[in-house]
Amino acid sequence: MNFALYVARRIYSGKEAGKQVSKPAIRIAMLGIAIGLAVMIVSVAVVIGFKNEIRSKVVGFGSHIQISNFDSSLSYETRPVVTNDSIMKVISSLQGVKHVQRFSTKPGMIKTNNAFQGMVLKGVGQEFDPTFFRKHLLEGEIPSFSDSSSSNEVLISKSLANKLRLKLGDKILTYFIQSEVRARKLTVKGIYQTNFSEYDNLFLLTDIHTVNRLNHWDPVQSTGLEIQVKNYDELNKVAQEIYGHVDKQVDKYGGVYYVQTIEELNPSVFAWLGLLDMNVWVILILMIGVAGFTMISGLLIIILERTNMIGILKALGAKNFGIREIFLYFSVFLIGKGMLWGNIVGLLFCFIQSKFQIFKLNPETYYIDHVPVEFNIWLFLLLNIGTFIVSVLMLLGPSYLISRIHPAKSIQFE
Known part of the structure; x- marks a missing residue:
């Protein structure tokens, strides 16, 4: 069995994982991941639903393509x-x-x-x-x-x-x-x-x-x-x-026959819908950034709390890369748990809103009387994969702190 994965599992599932210092940090890190992913899922579902709803109404009145007199x-x-x-x-x-x-x-x-x-x-x-x-x-x-x-x-x-x-x-x-x-x-x-x-x-x-x-x-x-x-x-x-x-x-x-698409016939409407994509990208970047930085903070606290263990592993001959793997595996477990809760919250909101339309809109302003949501399985998977990869990559830098810990000093660290 992979030694780093084995130790990470023992730390994650053992009673020691709940030490007084790291316990709040772990919860905050998981909460950051969960909230960030839930907000991203809801944001993407709402924007897709809104764009499709408005587009369907414009197309309903004018179809996709029109042929008229030039x-x-x-x-x-x-x-x-x-x-x-x-x-x-x-x-x-x-x-x-x-x-x-x-x-x-x-x-x-x-x-x-x-x-x-x-x-x-x-x-x-x-x-x-x-x-x-x-x-x-x-x-x-x-x-x-x-x-x-x-x-x-x-x-x-x-x-x-x-x-x-x-x-x-x-x-x-x-x-x-x-x-x-x-x-x-x-x-x-x-x-x-x-x-x-x-x-x-x-x-x-x-x-x-x-x-x-x-x-x-x-x-x-x-x-x-x-x-x-x-x-x-x-x-x-x-x-x-x-x-x-x-x-x-x-x-x-x-x-003279003249062909125009619905986007050419209604440029202002589709330009407005196009701006929504920029809003989604801003939300995604902010949420991934917040989630990533909370995980960085949690990892640094966990490393500092485990300084004594790191020193002992180094004294026994463990390499820096192997010890970094332990903490990265441990972080992956935390990210996975946070993402699980984020998916549950985000999908639950989308389901409730699609069935009961709890959140309303002013139809005179938004052309629709409720917040629309539309689930896209491929974007959902892409969000999860992207969040996981970015969160792990953001932890690679802080994990280098382990290489600066010296066994002689760290074994005495309390």
């Missing part, structure tokens, strides 16, 4: 492109593409007896994927969207419904300004809530036939296509493939 202005008063079955089949056949759907937009205004509100009427076809809105649906149901007839039914957000004092089944008058003011009476078929106010306060969802008629567009035209990808990590790769097929191509009406 000549469209930055407003929602857009110019159309041809989005017939042939181009949809071409895009759908590309590797990495999950779903393709048409959409058209028309800015307008809602007016009730007591208030009015600017909005964008967004029309979608029968191929529309309602998964996102069904997840956030509070009342009613998703209307049946058609590209050949008008349902005159809309899906609105709860925030708009509250502002305009609307409820399920109410009739609302919408106005659209072109060469003349056009009005449409629509029925509230469903109410949803995503807490993403930038979109909740803006969009009404209806069928594409209604919006195309308001825009005076042919049935084969629309504002563009929304494309979902199978794997978000391959977003740019799929976008490049789509670029090669349609970008800058001209349709029969003179419209």
Whole structure:
């Protein structure tokens, strides 16, 4: 058996491991490791959960990739492109593409007896994927969207419904300004809530036939296509493939196809999410530093307390490296125990928060009403491995103190 490991185990498991001087130092060192690892696990889980939650809402309203008219202005008063079955089949056949759907937009205004509100009427076809809105649906149901007839039914957000004092089944008058003011009476078929106010306060969802008629567009035209990808990590790769097929191509009406990813369409949102990564790195560095320095302090105290033992081992012929191994093994046991408790606390917090959502957020500021957490097994393992390696490496320097202890003096040390 490895002599250093054997002695370290005896010190760790024996009654002598609890001496009056080293006992508090050992507990503080383990507590530092446990708290540091727990904070890192929670921080990473919260940031991943928050980024994925916000990203899913942005993608839910605009999909991963959009094809629109290059000549469209930055407003929602857009110019159309041809989005017939042939181009949809071409895009759908590309590797990495999950779903393709048409959409058209028309800015307008809602007016009730007591208030009015600017909005964008967004029309979608029968191929529309309602998964996102069904997840956030509070009342009613998703209307049946058609590209050949008008349902005159809309899906609105709860925030708009509250502002305009609307409820399920109410009739609302919408106005659209072109060469003349056009009005449409629509029925509230469903109410949803995503807490993403930038979109909740803006969009009404209806069928594409209604919006195309308001825009005076042919049935084969629309504002563009929304494309979902199978794997978000391959977003740019799929976008490049789509670029090669349609970008800058001209349709029969003179419209120029223009491809943009969701990150290009919403640069401010994704830049904000990118800043969260820097916050996580700061937390990780601080926590590993705190945990490492508490372990250094504990190791130095233990070495000083074991000076007499070190002197005896040296007098018996033990080398400095062998004695250093004993204390490094002993430190590994302490780090392991601290990490065990850190994992328990961190994972328990994540589990409780994911199930009961105890900690709340202001949805007007954070676009979500609770602290989201998402567990990633690979990042969890990486955190544990990284914490262990860094903590052990930080102890290599202080362990050199053993080489400066002289047997003759240390045997007499009390």
